[in-house]
Amino acid sequence: MRAFPGRQPVRRATLAAADPQATAELIRQVYVDLDVRVRRLGPDLRHRISTVEVDQVAADRVDSSQFDMRAATEPFANLTAFVLRQGRTRVRTGRGSTHQEAIPQVGQGCLYPHDRPVTIDYPYGEPPVTGRTEISVSSLRLPWTTVARLAEESTGLPAADLRFTALQPLPRAAAHWYRTFDFVHRQLLAPQTVLAHPLVAENMAATLAAAALAAFPNTTMAAARLPPPGRAAPAAVRRAVDFIEAHADVPLTLTHIAAAVRTSPRALRDAFLRHLDTTPTAYLHRVRLERAHTDLLAADPARGADAGLAAERIAERIALRWGFADATRFTLAYQQVYGVTPGHTLRG
Known part of the structure; x- marks a missing residue:
């Protein structure tokens, strides 16, 4: 009789940064390569990412305060989605006729495009006043191959042809x-x-x-x-x-x-x-x-x-x-x- 598969490894980590350069490097380490500008707005700048990963999916909780950031990213390797828990943020991609922009409300979020770079303002639209720049985000990361395979299985669309065309859900x-x-x-x-x-x-x-x-x-x-x-x-x-x-x-x-x-x-x-x-x-x-x-x-x-x-x-x-x-x-x-x-x- 085949042995029933045991539990698979669960990888947990909590990463923190307290200065602009370390914050930028932390974001690169967890998500994607990017050009980033981080500006300190108060004496207690902090950026904390708690992450849990298994082979098929990963979850993150990001909590930050007293800084603002603009990041221009490379395309994300995984299917990456977030929901805003506190604060405001803006996501933009494309130019001209292909320009898309989303400014989700608390409880809403975005899906980062897999094939296009994005620009993220984080936080967005808040005055640079200490104590008013807190932001909290939940995110999930899923291997792109999992999504593309499911799309091909259910519709016959070749995996290489899968594209998401909007930042927010219908x-x-x-x-x-x-x-x-x-x-x-x-x-x-x-x-x-x-x-x-x-x-x-x-x-x-x-x-x-x-x-x-x-x-x-x-x-x-x-x-x-x-x-x-x-x-x-x-x-x-x-x-x-x-x-x-x-x-x-x-x-x-x-x-x-x-x-x-x-x-x-x-x-x-x-x-x-x-x-x-x-x-x-x-x-x-x-x-x-x-x-x-x-x-x-x-x-x-x-x-x-x-x-x-x-x-x-x-x-x-x-x-x-x-x-x-x-x-x-x-x-x-x-x-x-x-x-x-x-x-x-x-x-x-």
Whole structure:
């Protein structure tokens, strides 16, 4: 039997600077190369970045005071998004007809373009008076390859053609984006982050990437004009089902599954919809829910590793093992399929 993957490394760091030159170097170290001007506005200049990283995603909390900065950056290597918690900032990119500018309010944010440099004023629009220059920002960083792969899997748009074309989310999708951003950010910065579990991190990264693709204008939104994909034979669907069943305990993407059965991600997705009325990723989710159900049936709160643990704690541990980060969502999904709560299954 394959050993279930253990927890992956979680890298935590808190970096601080107290003078203009060190502040500029700190920003370069964490984010991107840039030309930066930092000006001290008071005796207690500080810039502090708390960061948490796993292989799939990273979260930062930036707190600064008593300075102002203008930074002209290189294009960001990752998909990098931020939400403003305090203060004001301005982000600009392009010139002339391609010029874009965003001045988010507290609780709003931006997505830094992956293919274009930006200019950031930080803070923006506040008078240079000591005590009025505090700014606080939350940010998330996701590998660009994760986002591009998901875009190609779902629309057929080649990964190299993915571009985001606006700094801020569409109004109709903004609320969902900010809820997703806050959820992932909180989970990463928690003292015992659930993203140490590989399947949870995989799901979180995919959820964040999908939310970004749905919220921010990008080239996948014209994907309906792409030619239809090739057709995958039912035999490929059967092989994909077998592959999912055999590998549900390790991080899997649609690209992994399609490569295993020698077809394209989009063709396999359409074949699943045509023959099974579901998608490969939804089927994988269902298999993992079934495995969690099996583990709940086998768990014994009175014996072994389960001894002395409350039913809810055992259920939470099993949910994390199978990639379910949020206990409430796991319970709802479980009830929809099995008609009872995970705790009821344990006690039964």
